Amino acid sequence: MSDITYLPGKEPHEKEHRLIFKNVDRKGWDPKIKTYLAEGGYKMAKKALKMKPQGIIDEVKASGLRGRGGAGFPTGIKWGFIPPDNTKPVYLICNGDESEPGTFKDRYIVHQDPHQLIEGMVISAYAVGAHVAYIYIREEFPEAAIILEKAIADAKKNGFLGKDIQGSGFDLEIYVHRGAAAYICGEETGLIESLEGKRPYPRIKPPYFPAAIGLYMAPTIVNNVESLCHVVHILRMGGEEYVKLGTPRNSGTRIVCVSGDVKKPGYFEIEVGKVTFQELLYDMCGGPKDGRTLKAVIPGGSSSKILRCNETFKIGRGEDAEEMTFWQLPLDFDTLAAAGSMAGSGGVIVMDDTRRMSWILNNITHFYAHESCGQCTPCREGSTWMKKVSDRIEDGKATPSDVQVLEDIAYQIDGKTVCAFGEASAWPVEAMIDKFRDELVGETSDENDSRSAERIAQEQFVSSVQ
Ligand SMILES: Cc1cc2nc3c(=O)[nH]c(=O)nc-3n(C[C@H](O)[C@H](O)[C@H](O)COP(=O)(O)O)c2cc1C
Numbered sequence: 463m464s465d466i467t468y469l470p471g472k473e474p475h476e477k478e479h480r481l482i483f484k485n486v487d488r489k490g491w492d493p494k495i496k497t498y499l500a501e502g503g504y505k506m507a508k509k510a511l512k513m514k515p516q517g518i519i520d521e522v523k524a525s526g527l528r529g530r531g532g533a534g535f536p537t538g539i540k541w542g543f544i545p546p547d548n549t550k551p552v553y554l555i556c557n558g559d560e561s562e563p564g565t566f567k568d569r570y571i572v573h574q575d576p577h578q579l580i581e582g583m584v585i586s587a588y589a590v591g592a593h594v595a596y597i598y599i600r601e602e603f604p605e606a607a608i609i610l611e612k613a614i615a616d617a618k619k620n621g622f623l624g625k626d627i628q629g630s631g632f633d634l635e636i637y638v639h640r641g642a643a644a645y646i647c648g649e650e651t652g653l654i655e656s657l658e659g660k661r662p663y664p665r666i667k668p669p670y671f672p673a674a675i676g677l678y679m680a681p682t683i684v685n686n687v688e689s690l691c692h693v694v695h696i697l698r699m700g701g702e703e704y705v706k707l708g709t710p711r712n713s714g715t716r717i718v719c720v721s722g723d724v725k726k727p728g729y730f731e732i733e734v735g736k737v738t739f740q741e742l743l744y745d746m747c748g749g750p751k752d753g754r755t756l757k758a759v760i761p762g763g764s765s766s767k768i769l770r771c772n773e774t775f776k777i778g779r780g781e782d783a784e785e786m787t788f789w790q791l792p793l794d795f796d797t798l799a800a801a802g803s804m805a806g807s808g809g810v811i812v813m814d815d816t817r818r819m820s821w822i823l824n825n826i827t828h829f830y831a832h833e834s835c836g837q838c839t840p841c842r843e844g845s846t847w848m849k850k851v852s853d854r855i856e857d858g859k860a861t862p863s864d865v866q867v868l869e870d871i872a873y874q875i876d877g878k879t880v881c882a883f884g885e886a887s888a889w890p891v892e893a894m895i896d897k898f899r900d901e902l903v904g905e906t907s908d909e910n911d912s913r914s915a916e917r918i919a920q921e922q923f924v925s926s927v928q
């Protein structure tokens with residue numbers, strides 16, 4: 463990688479390890495197939511087509527790759543869920559909805575290196591036995607859809623898609639499907655409904671686990687853009703080598719997207735679990751803006767639970783448990799789960815001491831109230847109630863008990879909905895109250911109660927004499 467140079471000011475940080483983003487912001491690089499082929503592109507697809515599908519699945523299992531879309535579910539294991547006695551067509555779907563606030567990685571892959579994704583999809587489709595694949599691309603990425611359509615046409619012209627790919631006898635068509643501009647279209651079963659041309663109401667799991675009952679009720683593998691790109695590198699390196707990157711159970715690299723109150727926000731591809739928050743936010747992102755201190759971080763997209771920068775955590779169990787400050791936490795799936803949050807989609811949102819938590823909370827509750835698909839009552843009603851109560855707090859019209867009301871609503875949503883959007887909307891509220899209760903209560907007043915009672919009494923009086 464030493465002969466690769468990057469655009470001025472876009473050079474990767476020395477703590478980065480670039481696999482997926484190797485060509486992003488690279489000098490002289492463009493998304494044309496000619497450029498990709500000149501660098502050995504599609505060699506792994508050719509290699510894969512000579513392997514047995516199960517051999518590829520085994521490599522992906524050995525790599526320990528965990529999905530980069532949010533849940534961190536092991537990719538190889540998911541692929542293995544397709545029922546062995548299946549007689550229906552199998553579908554592969556690339557989830558390019560990138561709808562989680564704070565996440566901005568997939569768009570760069572698609573814009574700057576679309577053939578890496580297509581190659582990953584050819585290998586993955588062959589492994590799972592799919593002859594039709596879709597890229598569900600966010601409606602708000604119109605340019606990305608055009609880039610992908612061109613890349614697919616070029617891949618087809620060069621014999622990497624279509625009938626009898628590279629003389630292997632394997633056929634694959636990839637179709638680009640523009641999304642419906644809703645957050646819930648990123649949830650895999652909502653996405654599938656949308657792809658079927660319907661309102662994106664998520665399906666209940668069980669029984670609708672897509673690998674068993676997915677698109678058109680047939681087995682369907684849904685993977686994130688970044689996850690599918692990793693498959694190319696797993697095949698190049700071999701699962702055993704790939705698993706050495708990162709840390710045990712948290713292998714490989716992942717792209718984290720840092721936004722908010724740091725001097726140098728941006729995207730960074732890091733080995734999973736090899737970089738701590740101290741390293742990411744200070745060494746790589748330049749620390750807080752002058753004269754400020756960092757207050758809190760949402761580590762994995764807006765639906766993950768907020769962490770205070772002055773917190774300490776017990777990580778691990780029993781005798782192995784280790785006390786760690788927020789700054790010592792490595793960014794991996796298991797550590798962030800043990801810290802009570804999640805690595806999610808890799809969207810790290812940073813807040814400094816100038817941020818009022820009621821404003822942050824209000825921003826988040828507005829988003830989820832707007833994006834609830836409305837299918838189930840706790841989420842549809844609850845997300846709007848959370849917005850209304852947080853409006854009151856933000857507007858200085860709330861009473862201290864409103865904070866408790868807000869917390870109660872969140873717990874009435876959590877675990878009681880059709881899809882994980884319920885948790886996605888409730889967790890940020892629960893965590894914000896847990897971590898910043900005093901600050902939120904400080905924005906309320908007992909006076910508000912009496913003022914509103916007085917107003918009600920006045921209104922009643924006025925209406926009674928009219
Ligand atoms: C509300 C909601 C929104 C989601 N949005 C996305 C998204 O934009 N992109 C994505 O890849 N996964 C998203 N997911 C996760 C997907 O449902 C699914 O787990 C993922 O695409 C699987 O890919 P992976 O195994 O490669 O991570 C979302 C999940 C939920 C609950």
Ligand code: SF4
Binds near residue numbers: 664833837
């Ligand atoms: S939890 Fe929310 S987004 Fe998910 S199905 Fe229910 S109403 Fe829709």
